[in-house]
Amino acid sequence: MTAPSWTRRQMLRTALAAGGVLLGGCAEEVVEPRTGRPVTQPTAARVTRWAADPLAGGSYSFLAVGSTPEDREILRTPIGDTLVIAGEAVHEDYPATVHGALLSGVDAAELAYEADAGRVVVIGAGAAGLAAAATLVEEDIDVVVLEARDRIGGRVWTDHSLGFPVDLGASWIHGTRGNPLTDLAEDAAVDLHEFDYDGADRHELDTDDGTAEAAASLERDLGADLDDVSPDAAGEGDALGGGDALVPAGYLTLLEVLEEAIDDLRLGAPVTDVVHGPDGVVVAGPWGRIEADGVIVTVPLGVLKAGSITFDPPLPAATRGAIDRLGMGVLDKAVLVFDEPFWPEDVAGIRIVGTTDGEWAEWVNLLPVNGRPALMGFNAGSTARRLATLDDGAVVASALDTLRAAYG
Numbered sequence: 001m002t003a004p005s006w007t008r009r010q011m012l013r014t015a016l017a018a019g020g021v022l023l024g025g026c027a028e029e030v031v032e033p034r035t036g037r038p039v040t041q042p043t044a045a046r047v048t049r050w051a052a053d054p055l056a057g058g059s060y061s062f063l064a065v066g067s068t069p070e071d072r073e074i075l076r077t078p079i080g081d082t083l084v085i086a087g088e089a090v091h092e093d094y095p096a097t098v099h100g101a102l103l104s105g106v107d108a109a110e111l112a113y114e115a116d117a118g119r120v121v122v123i124g125a126g127a128a129g130l131a132a133a134a135t136l137v138e139e140d141i142d143v144v145v146l147e148a149r150d151r152i153g154g155r156v157w158t159d160h161s162l163g164f165p166v167d168l169g170a171s172w173i174h175g176t177r178g179n180p181l182t183d184l185a186e187d188a189a190v191d192l193h194e195f196d197y198d199g200a201d202r203h204e205l206d207t208d209d210g211t212a213e214a215a216a217s218l219e220r221d222l223g224a225d226l227d228d229v230s231p232d233a234a235g236e237g238d239a240l241g242g243g244d245a246l247v248p249a250g251y252l253t254l255l256e257v258l259e260e261a262i263d264d265l266r267l268g269a270p271v272t273d274v275v276h277g278p279d280g281v282v283v284a285g286p287w288g289r290i291e292a293d294g295v296i297v298t299v300p301l302g303v304l305k306a307g308s309i310t311f312d313p314p315l316p317a318a319t320r321g322a323i324d325r326l327g328m329g330v331l332d333k334a335v336l337v338f339d340e341p342f343w344p345e346d347v348a349g350i351r352i353v354g355t356t357d358g359e360w361a362e363w364v365n366l367l368p369v370n371g372r373p374a375l376m377g378f379n380a381g382s383t384a385r386r387l388a389t390l391d392d393g394a395v396v397a398s399a400l401d402t403l404r405a406a407y408g
Helices: 008-017 069-076 098-114 127-138 180-188 211-222 231-235 252-259 301-306 317-325 381-387 392-407
Strands: 044-047 060-062 083-085 119-123 142-146 172-174 193-195 200-204 244-246 273-277 280-285 288-292 294-297 310-312 327-329 331-337 349-353 362-365 374-380
Touching: 044 392, 069 083, 069 098, 069 317, 083 098, 098 127, 098 172, 098 180, 098 294, 119 127, 119 280, 119 288, 127 142, 127 252, 142 288, 172 180, 180 252, 211 374, 211 381, 273 294, 280 294, 301 317, 301 327, 331 381, 331 392, 349 392, 374 381
Parallel strands: 083 294, 119 142, 119 294, 200 349, 273 310
Antiparallel strands: 044 331, 060 327, 172 244, 193 244, 273 280, 280 288, 331 374, 349 362, 362 374
């Protein structure tokens, strides 16, 4: 929810050039409608902790201090004729997005069939892995997908435990025009909900002039504190046109379209070892081993950083360096369900200016999306990591404290 008339790149370039402080000119008119209803206790809640998830290690990649866009290029460079890494972290044009992950999977699959691979193992059943596998199937290549979780999607996680679909991972389609995810939505016959970032109920808890708000908003966009972000991040990535959208039926419905094309997809199959060389690959885990002509590794950057998979021979020094230099950001959510809304029912969200460290400063109103009186709040970077050390009850209590400060 960045300020109106400022693109993400414009804001980031200005902020980084000013040493992490965005100077002037982007504060919004303060509109504070009130409903007169008290902020009640939620009837149900869900809290995420992406940095603590060993199968993710965070939410999405960013250019950390000391890294450059070249590190993404290094990461996607094939290793010999048998191993390639894919995922949002390697995509030069659309990093840190689901469509970037999907397109990187397609690119990796093209490398495999251009090399006349007869059988390929894909590690990971997120957007990149499913796209890679579906592309290989189209080329009549034998493919096995190994996924450590008991579900597909990876960091796309549509949860139904609250009685309706809630995306606890990726939520937005960023740019609906020319986006392959829009095509998948059409194939899945699901509607999209256009999201108006400027349509928020805005509250000020202090006399902030918009400066701290716009730096805090960027940190939520990046999943990282600005002090940790490379200046090169200002020029990174492209944007698709057409605005952004949410998926009321759940983001996972889009990836299920890709899953339908895959015959051999094995859940609960973590990979611990990859042996690769000119004669092919051997992929192994507690479930056994598979021999193939090539392997596409689509695990998140956070998993590569953790060294959860042993490569033999080890990944090249250049690849390991790129993994070390790139950052893995974190954007955590709390979804709170209420008996009735205490906020204006037709707003896109809630923006609260002046919270400590940007804590609970942005909320999405899920009522217009799926008809449920629920709010989805966000925290990023060090703020998210700090809150992740609390139990769910304490996290929800901190969120309610902020909402009550805004609504009384």
